[in-house]
Amino acid sequence: MTVERVGVVGAGTMGAGIAQVAALGGYETRLHDPVPAALDTGVERLHSALIKGATKGMWSEKDADEASGRVGAAHSLEDLGECDLVVEAAPEELRVKQRLFATLAEVCGPVTILASNTSSLPVTAIAAEVPRRERVVGMHFFNPPALMKLVEVVATADSSSEALNATTEVGTRMGRTPIRAKDSPGFIANRLARPFTLESLRMLADGVAEARTIDRICRIGGGFRMGPFELIDLIGLDVNLSVARSFYAQGGEPERWRPSSIQEGLVAEGRLGRKSGKGFYEYGEDTRRKPDPDLGVAAPTLDPAELAKIDPAAPTVLPRLLAQIANEAAFALEEEVGSPADMDTAMRLGFNWPRGPLELTTLIGAERAVDLLEELRQTHGDAYRPAPQLLAAAKG
Numbered sequence: 001m002t003v004e005r006v007g008v009v010g011a012g013t014m015g016a017g018i019a020q021v022a023a024l025g026g027y028e029t030r031l032h033d034p035v036p037a038a039l040d041t042g043v044e045r046l047h048s049a050l051i052k053g054a055t056k057g058m059w060s061e062k063d064a065d066e067a068s069g070r071v072g073a074a075h076s077l078e079d080l081g082e083c084d085l086v087v088e089a090a091p092e093e094l095r096v097k098q099r100l101f102a103t104l105a106e107v108c109g110p111v112t113i114l115a116s117n118t119s120s121l122p123v124t125a126i127a128a129e130v131p132r133r134e135r136v137v138g139m140h141f142f143n144p145p146a147l148m149k150l151v152e153v154v155a156t157a158d159s160s161s162e163a164l165n166a167t168t169e170v171g172t173r174m175g176r177t178p179i180r181a182k183d184s185p186g187f188i189a190n191r192l193a194r195p196f197t198l199e200s201l202r203m204l205a206d207g208v209a210e211a212r213t214i215d216r217i218c219r220i221g222g223g224f225r226m227g228p229f230e231l232i233d234l235i236g237l238d239v240n241l242s243v244a245r246s247f248y249a250q251g252g253e254p255e256r257w258r259p260s261s262i263q264e265g266l267v268a269e270g271r272l273g274r275k276s277g278k279g280f281y282e283y284g285e286d287t288r289r290k291p292d293p294d295l296g297v298a299a300p301t302l303d304p305a306e307l308a309k310i311d312p313a314a315p316t317v318l319p320r321l322l323a324q325i326a327n328e329a330a331f332a333l334e335e336e337v338g339s340p341a342d343m344d345t346a347m348r349l350g351f352n353w354p355r356g357p358l359e360l361t362t363l364i365g366a367e368r369a370v371d372l373l374e375e376l377r378q379t380h381g382d383a384y385r386p387a388p389q390l391l392a393a394a395k396g
Ligand code: NAD
Pocket: 009, 010, 011, 012, 013, 014, 015, 032, 033, 034, 035, 038, 039, 088, 089, 090, 091, 092, 093, 096, 100, 117, 118, 119, 120, 140, 141, 142, 143
């Protein structure tokens, strides 16, 4: 099927950006929000982002003008009736999304693809009240949608290959890089990112190193753009904790996804990160971090001599982090959450990782990862249980 008209529901942070890339991709685009002021603001933001992008040379003025001309405000859901694909970016509440999808199924044609931009709710549950569920998919963008290249096209057990392929094509025309994910907790990118913060929090709890040191090691030795604690401070400790709780609950409470009690304590104290002025760091007037010194380390590396240049804890911190990254990727592969190539793409584009989790698995080696996990499991329990697929790779 060919998509020509795209509808976007919810004109907030994500919706306005999604409508922008849809219009830039050449689609007639209709943006809807039930709150008139939010709709006006969203449409305004979209137009000014198009002008700003042209000034910065991201696209031509002509492209910006033409894209602006393709966007219209939809004052009711019925105004989306002619759309071939509707992307929902309404608040992250299951009941709200279920009702929206049921209404969209009524007002749109029988083959209109209904896509949700949810980050954490099962797409299958959102589709519960839709009569023809084969046309329901996930289309998960990253924030800000106009800059982040990744889009996860999420398949439920009912999604038709026609709907999935058409959504993938739309993602490509929007200038994104689509990957295919199974409808499962956090899909691919957010799930594979779990160990980056959770294992760092466990190392902090163990006294392996301070937050600041772990961050430095991850940046200089790991090649990550930000350390895990800087990242949590930026996201908000409370927001990151609620993501952690959602994974833990949806995954059937596996030990490796157990939320950190240190983080729970900080949230209870109101240390929420940058937005509250205090998190793992304290923020004064100038919140910029000084650039790291050039130690001549070619990141990412696990060479102990190289790592020792950064900090005495680095030869412990980085292998432990990579072992858990490799482990999560192995669990995800076993659950057929996505292909190995898509997993690497997800983390490079969605989280700016220097290498994908499977590339990092190659760096550490399955055997070393398993040895480390088994050793830690003896003292720390099931959070370090190696995935069967990683065990098999270590033996193979
Ligand atoms: P937001 O709060 O910025 O925007 C939500 C918009 O939905 C608001 O303009 C609001 O007026 C509107 N709205 C309220 N009730 C509605 C209804 N019944 N029907 C339609 N619209 C309604 O939220 P956001 O950050 O843009 O998030 C939207 C969705 O995108 C959520 O599902 C979220 O999980 C997902 N998401 C967010 C991010 C992110 O980083 N913000 C990233 C990926 C996915």
